[in-house]
Amino acid sequence: xxxxxxxxxxxxxxxxxxxxxxxxxxxxxxxxxxxxxxxxxxxxxxxxxxxxxxxxxxxxxxxxxxxxxxxxxxxxxxxxxxxxxxxxxxxxxxxxxxxxxxxxxxxxxxxxxxxxxxxxxxxxxxxxxxxxxxxxxxx
Amino acid sequence: xxxxxxxxxxxxxxxxxxxxxxxxxxxxxxxxxxxxxxxxxxxxxxxxxxxxxxxxxxxxxxxxxxxxxxxxxxxxxxxxxxxxxxxxxxxxxxxxxxxxxxxxxxxxxxxxxxxxxxxxxxxxxxxxxxxxxxxxxxxxxxxxxxxxxxxxxxxxxxxxxxxxxxxxxxxxxxxxxxxxxxxxxxxxxxxxxxxxxxxxxxxxxxxxxxxxxxxxxxxxxxxxxxxxxxxxxxxxxxxxxxxxxxxxxxxxxxxxxxxxxxxxxxxxxxxxxxxxxxxxxxxxxxxxxxxxxxxxxxxxxxxxxxxxxxxxxxxxxxxxxxxxxxxxxxxxxxxxxxxxxxxxxxxxxxxxxxxxxxxxxxxxxxxxxxxxxxxxxxxxxxxxxxxxxxxxxxxxxxxxxxxxxxxxxxxx
Numbered sequence: 407x408x409x410x411x412x413x414x415x416x417x418x419x420x421x422x423x424x425x426x427x428x429x430x431x432x433x434x435x436x437x438x439x440x441x442x443x444x445x446x447x448x449x450x451x452x453x454x455x456x457x458x459x460x461x462x463x464x465x466x467x468x469x470x471x472x473x474x475x476x477x478x479x480x481x482x483x484x485x486x487x488x489x490x491x492x493x494x495x496x497x498x499x500x501x502x503x504x505x506x507x508x509x510x511x512x513x514x515x516x517x518x519x520x521x522x523x524x525x526x527x528x529x530x531x532x533x534x535x536x537x538x539x540x541x542x543x544x545x
Numbered sequence: 546x547x548x549x550x551x552x553x554x555x556x557x558x559x560x561x562x563x564x565x566x567x568x569x570x571x572x573x574x575x576x577x578x579x580x581x582x583x584x585x586x587x588x589x590x591x592x593x594x595x596x597x598x599x600x601x602x603x604x605x606x607x608x609x610x611x612x613x614x615x616x617x618x619x620x621x622x623x624x625x626x627x628x629x630x631x632x633x634x635x636x637x638x639x640x641x642x643x644x645x646x647x648x649x650x651x652x653x654x655x656x657x658x659x660x661x662x663x664x665x666x667x668x669x670x671x672x673x674x675x676x677x678x679x680x681x682x683x684x685x686x687x688x689x690x691x692x693x694x695x696x697x698x699x700x701x702x703x704x705x706x707x708x709x710x711x712x713x714x715x716x717x718x719x720x721x722x723x724x725x726x727x728x729x730x731x732x733x734x735x736x737x738x739x740x741x742x743x744x745x746x747x748x749x750x751x752x753x754x755x756x757x758x759x760x761x762x763x764x765x766x767x768x769x770x771x772x773x774x775x776x777x778x779x780x781x782x783x784x785x786x787x788x789x790x791x792x793x794x795x796x797x798x799x800x801x802x803x804x805x806x807x808x809x810x811x812x813x814x815x816x817x818x819x820x821x822x823x824x825x826x827x828x829x830x831x832x833x834x835x836x837x838x839x840x841x842x843x844x845x846x847x848x849x850x851x852x853x854x855x856x857x858x859x860x861x862x863x864x865x866x867x868x869x870x871x872x873x874x875x876x877x878x879x880x881x882x883x884x885x886x887x888x889x890x891x892x893x894x895x896x897x898x899x900x901x902x903x904x905x906x907x908x909x910x911x912x913x914x915x916x917x918x919x920x921x922x923x924x925x926x927x928x929x930x931x932x933x934x935x936x937x938x939x940x941x942x943x944x945x946x947x948x949x950x951x952x953x954x955x956x957x
Contacts, residue, residue, distance in 0.1 A: 448720055448722075448726075452663055452718060452720075457663055457718035457726075457728070458663040459627075459632075459660050460629065460630060460660075463629060464629075465627055465628055465629055465630075486776035486777040487777075487822065488824075488825065488865070490865060490868075491822060491827075491865075494687070494688040494689075497685060497687055497688055497956075498682040498685055498688050500588065500590060500625065501590055501592075501621075501623065501636075501682065501685050502654065502673045502681040502682055502685070503623075503625070503634050503635075503636070503654045503655075503656045503658075503668070503672070503673055504673070504681065505632075506588060506625060506627045506632060507581040507588055507590065509583065
């Protein structure tokens with residue numbers, strides 16, 4: 407009886423853990439052409455804030471979602487900004503001749519789709535759903 | 546005051562303002578993206594704003610504010626293109642702020658960037674001047690809750706003088722590993738000036754003699770910002786200098802007009818800055834000092850010396866409450882002192898102090914249109930200009946007054 411109960415508990419734990427792991431790993435990814443490149447924490451910050459404008463010889467094109475929990479978490483941990491503050495940072499740059507503005511799309515899925523089509527694109531996404539994108543910074 | 550040419554067309558201004566406002570609102574309703582528009586790899590961005598300013602009493606601060614004025618608007622359109630380490634771009638800009646700007650479209654910035662490495666870049670053309678936390682973003686309403694940035698550091702009347710220079714700039718970001726990183730900028734160039742600009746009135750504020758020519762040989766300086774290991778905290782220092790800054794003036798003494806040259810070998814500007822972003826809060830503090838020692842020539846001989854010393858600071862806080870509302874507040878203080886050596890009879894120059902307490906609310910109506918409302922209590926009137934066109938002698942100013950500012954901005 408005890409063994410059956412333990413088995414049920416373990417199964418339930420796996421059942422709960424499996425979907426949760428789907429959302430738990432924000433990562434920085436890029437266009438498939440950026441495969442082979444990787445960024446440490448400093449590099450991630452430099453790329454996201456526009457202080458580093460190329461990866462290899464390719465110009466970085468940031469793609470962000472208007473709203474995304476994964477993106478919000480990643481931005482807070484990597485550059486200490488909310489999505490709104492991050493957009494303000496970039497607006498200040500591109501409106502004053504200091505950088506090229508990120509492309510902004512509705513959702514995280516749209517961002518991943520656009521990144522897959524845009525050479526040099528860098529996007530924040532769930533590591534479990536990156537598809538063919540290049541993983542630039544592991545969670 | 547009413548004889549000033551800028552006042553002649555005042556009846557047309559509300560119509561212009563209303564048209565701009567309607568245009569911006571319509572564009573905002575039609576546009577769904579909050580970022581720049583991209584067309585054939587060319588990024589386009591811009592904004593248009595219309596504001597209203599009114600204050601109690603009879604001080605005229607940022608235009609004819611004692612009677613209320615719609616002469617407070619800015620608009621710009623920019624385009625840029627980038628490939629590899631290169632980027633080119635330009636922005637056209639127009640404004641009306643009281644007597645200044647006059648809705649003339651000017652080249653605001655136009656640059657070529659080459660940044661081969663994170664630590665090294667080169668920017669040339671008409672370049673935004675790096676000074677403090679916000680000088681490069683003076684008119685970007687969408688990045689802050691304030692209608693007016695703290696005027697002790699970012700005087701809106703000096704925009705055409707402070708915002709950009711013609712020349713070149715080195716810039717980059719140097720990693721300090723666990724100690725954070727350094728952003729540096731060093732520049733050299735020139736600032737074209739006009740006697741109809743706000744800067745001309747600012748540098749003519751000691752004695753209201755008219756300037757007939759104003760200019761400098763060069764402007765140079767730079768900024769150094771330390772992005773500290775404490776997330777969201779950055780500290781900086783900015784310096785700029787104007788070399789051989791000269792003003793030709795006509796002085797009136799005892800019924801005679803005398804041509805003068807006021808020449809400043811070097812006008813120094815220092816500014817210390819700190820900004821801390823945590824959660825939905827942004828805190829900032831900046832404190833600066835300007836000093837200049839000028840020789841006044843009549844003909845070829847130096848007649849007297851003018852010493853100028855200006856100290857200023859502000860402290861601000863802003864908080865995003867929700868997606869539609871952001872609140873902010875600041876205290877801004879300035880103290881300008883001009884001393885004539887030897888002192889001239891009848892020219893007793895007072896200490897010009899002003900403290901500004903501001904409360905702001907920003908409402909995001911949609912992704913592209915925002916509205917701001919701001920109240921100021923101002924103690925002192927040291928920042929008013931006393932010019933021939935708008936005489937405001939120190940003794941006749943209101944020392945305690947309220948200013949209301951409202952502004953609607955469309956941006957894309």
